[in-house]
Amino acid sequence: MEIRYLRLIKAIVEEGSITRAIDKLHLSQSALSYQLKEAELQLGTPIFYRRNKKLILTPVGKKLYHTAIYVLKELDTTESEIKKLISGENGTIRISTECYTSYHWLPAVLKKFQGEFPNVEVEIVFEATHSPIEKLLDEELDLAITSNPEMKDKIAYTELFTDEMFAVVSPQHPWADMPYVETEDFRDVKLIIHSLPLETVSIFRNLLTPKGIEPKKLIILPLTEASIELVKANMGVIVLANWALEPYKDETIKAIKINKQGFFRQQYIARMEDREYPVYFDYFIKFLREEIQLSKADKDH
Known part of the structure; x- marks a missing residue:
């Protein structure tokens, strides 16, 4: 029939x-x-x-x-x-990153992704910025961008890119004319960071805390623009990734290499290991990686 x-x-x-x-x-x-x-x-x-x-x-x-x-x-x-x-499945992607400055990639990614998947909403969960892995485990996030791959038995990590971190100082700072600074040098500075806890801050997690080094003073300031203004006034030092520093580069600040070999940080996108994700998640990650690579290529030229 x-x-x-x-x-x-x-x-x-x-x-x-x-x-x-x-x-x-x-x-x-x-x-x-x-x-x-x-x-x-x-x-x-x-x-x-x-x-x-x-x-x-x-x-x-x-x-x-x-x-x-x-x-x-x-x-x-x-x-x-x-x-x-x-035409594109219905659904939602909840995403966060451990660093506010990482969000600058997302507009271009969202534009491309929503052109392909108009029925999928991407929700940026800003309140999870300081604890993206914790929120991922609590099922409050679907994806997390992080440089700290932990709990690998439960979470799958996909490499996004590697960035180099620099110490940013004013031209009047004692470090200004140095080719690089050592980890030990951070004992004598006022260090500006975006947020607590310290284990979420790359310079502490990877260099300072393992050596038991504490800066002379810690200044917590969430806004990169305000932090840069303090640096320009020679009131502190901030550590930023090369791409985050790019919009502020001029003669009023200097970027100093950290350690002779440099200080590099690997960024990952994380999702739950045992969860079945719809296919549009793979496309979102693909578009994110493509946008980051394109952005890095533009800066290299």
């Missing part, structure tokens, strides 16, 4: 007349009559009784009608889901 015959039977019964069924199915009367005869020939028994120009379901017709209701509902649902897959 072909699907079109089920649609035909359902339309005739529910519309109550051949004329209205013709309008619903967009068929001519002769085409409808021909399809009905074809269906009855395939079955070898009538589907309708013809009485006084009315069509009344036979017992076989009643069985087919109930089958049509079930089958066509399932088929319509499947077709709808397939269309969503083709």
Whole structure:
């Protein structure tokens, strides 16, 4: 039994007349009559009784009608889901990063992603910035950008890029003319950081804390612009990634290499290891990596 015959039977019964069924199915009367005869020939028994120009379901017709209701509902649902897959699934991506300055990549990524997946909403969870992995584990996030890959038994990490971190000082600072500074040198400075806890701050997590080094003074200031102004006034030192420093580079500040070999930080995108993610998550990560690589290439040139 072909699907079109089920649609035909359902339309005739529910519309109550051949004329209205013709309008619903967009068929001519002769085409409808021909399809009905074809269906009855395939079955070898009538589907309708013809009485006084009315069509009344036979017992076989009643069985087919109930089958049509079930089958066509399932088929319509499947077709709808397939269309969503083709045009972009419905859903939400909740994302955060451990560093506010990382968000500068997202506008270009969102524009490209939403062009491909218009039915998927990307929600940036700013309140999870200082604890993205914790929020990921608590199922308050779907993705987290981090430089601290922990709990690898539960979380899968995909490399995004590596950035170099620099100490940013004023031209009047004692470090200004040095080719590089050593980790030990941070004991004698006023160090500006964006937030606490210290284990989320790269310079502490990777260099200072393992050596038991504490700066002379710690200044906590969430805004990069304000931090740069303090640096310009020679009131402190801040450590920034090369790409985060780029918009502020001029003669009023200097970027100093940290350690002779440099201080590098690997950024990852994290998601739960045992969770099944819809395919649009893979595309989002792909677009994010492409945008970051494009941004880095532009800066290199």
